Amino acid sequence: MQKMRVRNHQVVLNRSVGGDAGIFTFLIIMGAFMFLPMLYVVMQSFKPLDELWMFPPRFYVVNPTVDNYVDLFTLLSDSWVPFSRYIFNTVLITFAGTFGNLLFASLAAYAISKIPFPGRGGVFWLIQRSLMFTATVTAIANFLTLSKLGLMDNPLAVIIPTWGSSMGLYLMKQFMDSSVSDSVLESARLDGCSEFKTFWVIAMPMVKPAWLTLIIYSFQGLWNMGASPYIYSEQFKTLNYAISQITAGGIARAGASAAGTVLMMLVPILVFVISQSNIIETMASSGMKD
Amino acid sequence: MEERNELLDSNEAAEAVADSQASENEAVAENLHDSIDGTVVPEAEDVPKPRAKKEKKRAVARKDMTMAQWTWHEMKRHKIAYLMILPFMLVFILFTVFPVALSLVLSFTNFNMLSMDWDMFIGIQNYTRLFFEDDIFLLACKNTLVFAVITGPVSYVLSFLVAWFINELSPRLRSIVTLIFYAPSISGAVYLIWGVLFSNDSYGWVNGILLDFGLIDAPILWFYDEKYAMTLCIIVALWMSLGTAFLSFIAGLQTIDKSLFEAAAVDGIKNRWQELWYITLPMMRPQLMFGAVMSITGAFSFGGVVTALCGFPSVNYSCHTIMHCLEDYGNQRWEVGYASAIAFVLFLIMIGANTLVNRMLSKVGQ
Numbered sequence: 019m020q021k022m023r024v025r026n027h028q029v030v031l032n033r034s035v036g037g038d039a040g041i042f043t044f045l046i047i048m049g050a051f052m053f054l055p056m057l058y059v060v061m062q063s064f065k066p067l068d069e070l071w072m073f074p075p076r077f078y079v080v081n082p083t084v085d086n087y088v089d090l091f092t093l094l095s096d097s098w099v100p101f102s103r104y105i106f107n108t109v110l111i112t113f114a115g116t117f118g119n120l121l122f123a124s125l126a127a128y129a130i131s132k133i134p135f136p137g138r139g140g141v142f143w144l145i146q147r148s149l150m151f152t153a154t155v156t157a158i159a160n161f162l163t164l165s166k167l168g169l170m171d172n173p174l175a176v177i178i179p180t181w182g183s184s185m186g187l188y189l190m191k192q193f194m195d196s197s198v199s200d201s202v203l204e205s206a207r208l209d210g211c212s213e214f215k216t217f218w219v220i221a222m223p224m225v226k227p228a229w230l231t232l233i234i235y236s237f238q239g240l241w242n243m244g245a246s247p248y249i250y251s252e253q254f255k256t257l258n259y260a261i262s263q264i265t266a267g268g269i270a271r272a273g274a275s276a277a278g279t280v281l282m283m284l285v286p287i288l289v290f291v292i293s294q295s296n297i298i299e300t301m302a303s304s305g306m307k308d
Numbered sequence: 309m310e311e312r313n314e315l316l317d318s319n320e321a322a323e324a325v326a327d328s329q330a331s332e333n334e335a336v337a338e339n340l341h342d343s344i345d346g347t348v349v350p351e352a353e354d355v356p357k358p359r360a361k362k363e364k365k366r367a368v369a370r371k372d373m374t375m376a377q378w379t380w381h382e383m384k385r386h387k388i389a390y391l392m393i394l395p396f397m398l399v400f401i402l403f404t405v406f407p408v409a410l411s412l413v414l415s416f417t418n419f420n421m422l423s424m425d426w427d428m429f430i431g432i433q434n435y436t437r438l439f440f441e442d443d444i445f446l447l448a449c450k451n452t453l454v455f456a457v458i459t460g461p462v463s464y465v466l467s468f469l470v471a472w473f474i475n476e477l478s479p480r481l482r483s484i485v486t487l488i489f490y491a492p493s494i495s496g497a498v499y500l501i502w503g504v505l506f507s508n509d510s511y512g513w514v515n516g517i518l519l520d521f522g523l524i525d526a527p528i529l530w531f532y533d534e535k536y537a538m539t540l541c542i543i544v545a546l547w548m549s550l551g552t553a554f555l556s557f558i559a560g561l562q563t564i565d566k567s568l569f570e571a572a573a574v575d576g577i578k579n580r581w582q583e584l585w586y587i588t589l590p591m592m593r594p595q596l597m598f599g600a601v602m603s604i605t606g607a608f609s610f611g612g613v614v615t616a617l618c619g620f621p622s623v624n625y626s627c628h629t630i631m632h633c634l635e636d637y638g639n640q641r642w643e644v645g646y647a648s649a650i651a652f653v654l655f656l657i658m659i660g661a662n663t664l665v666n667r668m669l670s671k672v673g674q
């Protein structure tokens with residue numbers, strides 16, 4: 019019998035002190051590499067002008083000020099298109115895109131996961147393959163398609179393609195496979211539930227973590243979307259685009275652009291913090307079988 | 309199919325009621341459905357037969373039908389499923405499947421959006437031009453491969469190691485550490501801070517420190533210097549790369565049955581590395597495959613960040629990737645035919661790399 023260690027009153031198997039120390043060091047170094055740049059943005063956003071441009075540069079802020087945030091809002095309210103319009107565009111695109119994706123993907127995920135229709139293997143094969151390449155490959159062809167459909171310079175050009183995004187569908191289908199039991203659905207069907215009602219009343223409440231995850235994925239993508247090649251009118255541009263224009267304003271706007279970055283990153287981070295346990299639960303079934 | 313066949317054979321009583329017009333008779337159809345899934349196996353006598361009287365019964369079994377008939381029968385029975393996947397598939401095919409096919413077709417033409425001239429099919433000229441004449445494309449191919457070969461595996465291993473290491477922390481601490489590692493990948497334009505840290509004047513943090521310590525005499529141009537640009541971009545890519553794969557690993561590790569490790573300790577597993585190789589990795593294979601897809605796809609699609617940090621095109625094309633070629637010909641010169649050829653090559657590379665790696669991973673722990 020080998021040596022055993024006790025940690026928190028529990029026997030710990032196969033763990034050496036040296037190994038624990040090594041892992042701890044690794045995590046600290048990697049954690050610093052990940053965290054310090056994030057912290058630096060926050061520091062920058064609170065630095066007064068003289069601290070932003072001092073030599074040698076200092077990491078932390080000594081006299082924090084909210085001037086940069088005030089600057090940011092002044093700059094944004096001076097823009098040609100009212101600031102509220104950018105917010106409206108981002109909110110519209112985010113909500114419409116996410117909602118459509120959720121509705122379409124969950125319907126399809128249910129059918130693929132729970133109804134043995136001929137061809138579902140092929141459909142799922144296609145969807146798995148689509149995870150293997152990015153939107154860059156399809157961008158040029160989509161440009162042609164969207165202009166043929168007359169959707170150029172229309173928020174729909176951004177919204178509609180997200181309805182067919184396969185990531186959320188994939189996660190939801192895998193989650194349904196593992197956490198919605200067929201026998202529950204069977205008994206619902208025997209009781210005379212239509213397939214749509216079974217989906218909506220029985221299956222959907224059981225996969226709450228999966229649709230929260232889908233919402234967050236869709237949300238993150240759309241929220242962080244900057245300039246789209248399909249949209250050129252200023253009144254349809256997004257918040258992220260407006261803020262990136264301030265960054266492009268050069269060194270005089272370093273503070274305001276840091277403030278904008280902080281505000282933009284706060285939203286997805288908060289959303290993740292709130293929903294982390296649901297996402298992790300969904301991801302448990304994300305695995306691919308060959 | 310064989311499995312179904314068997315199930316049907318074993319339930320001939322239930323089968324007998326299933327009519328060829330089963331799709332019209334819901335109750336009977338459900339009954340057949342049950343027997344196929346093998347979850348509920350009702351006796352024929354118990355089955356409600358609301359309209360059974362007015363229909364002449366004819367036994368229909370899988371073995372009485374040809375493959376095509378059976379498929380058609382199944383399709384009719386599950387027609388609701390097609391309705392359910394229809395909205396998604398319409399959008400998915402239009403914006404994901406069709407574009408790949410369209411790229412392939414256009415790549416054999418010399419379609420140009422500006423002049424709108426169609427000599428149409430020019431055969432494989434675009435491809436010969438790509439691989440034999442376009443030096444910048446070949447350089448971009450090399451850069452993309454260097455980039456992907458470093459970023460993909462390193463980010464993959466890093467995601468796994470961090471997930472594995474934090475697996476033993478208390479849940480509260482684990483969720484904080486998860487946030488710290490995951491945050492850069494979801495925070496949008498935050499990566500621009502690397503441009504500030506490594507800015508090319510003496511106010512950039514790194515230059516400032518180096519100048520202050522007297523290690524350099526003049527500020528280094530970092531992202532605008534061939535010597536450093538690629539390395540720095542790889543570092544930024546790694547910084548942002550602990551994304552979906554990372555979360556999938558964390559979740560997968562939590563689902564492994566703890567008693568396996570106890571059993572393994574009794575069986576003579578001596579340290580955590582043996583635990584990793586003999587238990588954790590084999591148990592994690594599905595997540596490992598999914599994570600690989602995420603890492604590879606991410607590693608090949610890292611164009612926007614390079615553009616934002618190094619400019620477009622980057623100095624001496626030192627960070628020019630296939631994505632930049634695509635942008636160049638597709639969105640600036642509007643040579644759609646040629647750009648489509650580039651897009652299709654990129655598509656093949658991504659699918660090829662994913663297939664290859666998944667083949668390799670399916671052997672882990674076997």
